[in-house]
Amino acid sequence: MSMGVDTRNRIAKRAAQEIQDGMIVNLGIGIPSLVPNHLPPHLNVMFHAENGILGIGKSPAKGKEDPTLCNAGGxxxxxxxxxxxxxSATAFGMIRSGYLDVTILGGLEVSETGDLANWIVPGKRVPGIGGAMELAKKAKKVIIVMNHCNKNGDPKILKTCTLPLTAKACVSLIITDMAVIEVIPQGLLLKEVMAPHTVEDVIAKTGAPLDICKNIKRLD
Structure with a gap:
């Protein structure tokens, strides 16, 4: 199932709420790259990119792009x-030394224990795992933003990942087009549901058991 621009921005806007003043944050390609567009202007946040930038701002207006200035996704x-x-070596040194407060990445699958698969679908050509492994293991908090289901309508949140792993037990929070789910020691905790979906919809489209937060929120 493809994801529209409005849905992508809705997920990015929710992810932006996890960022606090003074943080150093790394963003993956795709939905994560939209997050700076949804931060309140008073927050002092330094966005980090593996190709060697600390201090990325909003996306440039069309026609105002600097051809020499890009993120790790180009x-x-x-x-x-x-x-x-x-x-780039210094950029990765910052990651491996644990200086990143948060990384926000896309995902192909997440397990109930927080395992992450986000770098390859077998049989498809990709350039490699890139910096995802270091980010997933060394950032203080790992947030995954993605569709709740794949293009076939199958759950991407599972008891056990079926795709090659990026890292084990690394994910703290999952934000999808349907829900916000926290990975806790006991499993997965459903904290928020995105309208027009219901708790029952989320349970039906999740391939792992969910605990339901007592004060569950509904996001319009």
């Missing part, structure tokens, strides 16, 4: 005051 970006540039 998409044009802007910078904020205080931004810095460095080589």
């Amino acid at each position: 998409f044009p970006v802007t910078t904020v005051p205080g931004a810095s540039f460095f080589d």
